[in-house]
Amino acid sequence: MINIVIFGAPGAGKGTQAQLLAEKYDFLHISTGDLLRQEVAMETPMGLRAKAIMNRGDLVGDDIVVSLLSRALEHRSTLPNPDASLDPWDVERNGMPHRPEGCIIDGFPRTVSQAQTLEFLFGRLKRKIDCVVAIEVPRDELVRRIHERAAISGRADDTEDVIRHRIDLYDQQTTPVLDYYRVSGLLVSVDGSGEIAQTNNRICETLDMVMKIKSKQ
Numbered sequence: 001m002i003n004i005v006i007f008g009a010p011g012a013g014k015g016t017q018a019q020l021l022a023e024k025y026d027f028l029h030i031s032t033g034d035l036l037r038q039e040v041a042m043e044t045p046m047g048l049r050a051k052a053i054m055n056r057g058d059l060v061g062d063d064i065v066v067s068l069l070s071r072a073l074e075h076r077s078t079l080p081n082p083d084a085s086l087d088p089w090d091v092e093r094n095g096m097p098h099r100p101e102g103c104i105i106d107g108f109p110r111t112v113s114q115a116q117t118l119e120f121l122f123g124r125l126k127r128k129i130d131c132v133v134a135i136e137v138p139r140d141e142l143v144r145r146i147h148e149r150a151a152i153s154g155r156a157d158d159t160e161d162v163i164r165h166r167i168d169l170y171d172q173q174t175t176p177v178l179d180y181y182r183v184s185g186l187l188v189s190v191d192g193s194g195e196i197a198q199t200n201n202r203i204c205e206t207l208d209m210v211m212k213i214k215s216k217q
């Protein structure tokens with residue numbers, strides 16, 4: 001099992017890359033943004049509380065995000081004929097339990113305190129983070145991409161002011177988290193200014209190396 005955390009400012013392509021990596025390497029993909037948007041769409045009590053905060057581009061409270069994340073990480077399978085050997089991350093494939101090769105977390109942690117919480121949650125599952133990928137894109141390019149995305153995404157938080165606010169917040173709050181992972185030797189920065197496929201190749205080169213090292217341990 002290999003467990004990855006992926007970082008990127010709004011517009012860096014973090015969600016797209018996480019999805020591509022999940023397909024290629026057979027990872028369970030957990031996106032806190034997607035989990036929150038589902039709650040909003042279903043108008044659950046958590047969704048109703050998160051909606052206005054997300055629309056402003058601010059960070060949703062840890063009580064909500066951590067509870068959604070731990071639910072996703074520790075989800076007990078409701079697969080047919082569950083037996084004691086089922087793992088919380090097992091998914092159904094062709095009617096049979098299937099164990100993914102690992103996990104990719106997208107959107108969490110966004111603060112140092114969330115990074116500590118993630119370690120705790122992984123520890124509870126007897127797992128650990130193997131690699132943290134940060135997709136680096138210059139600010140001008142981020143703004144340009146988000147303008148493009150806003151025209152088609154329909155996301156209420158993709159308006160000009162909110163986007164700038166989300167990028168500022170990313171810079172302020174996430175930089176200390178990246179430093180935290182840099183110190184622990186897990187951080188790999190990848191140039192994300194080019195095409196999707198180019199960035200994907202760069203990340204895959206890194207992950208292939210991490211997996212090779214891990215397989216020898």
Ligand code: ADP
Binds near residue numbers: 008034058
């Ligand atoms: P983006 O990368 O474009 O900011 P996400 O889908 O990761 O998009 O997140 C969308 C919104 O969901 C964030 O702006 C924030 O309001 C909320 N959110 C997602 N993850 C977290 C988190 N870990 N902590 C707090 N809020 C979060």
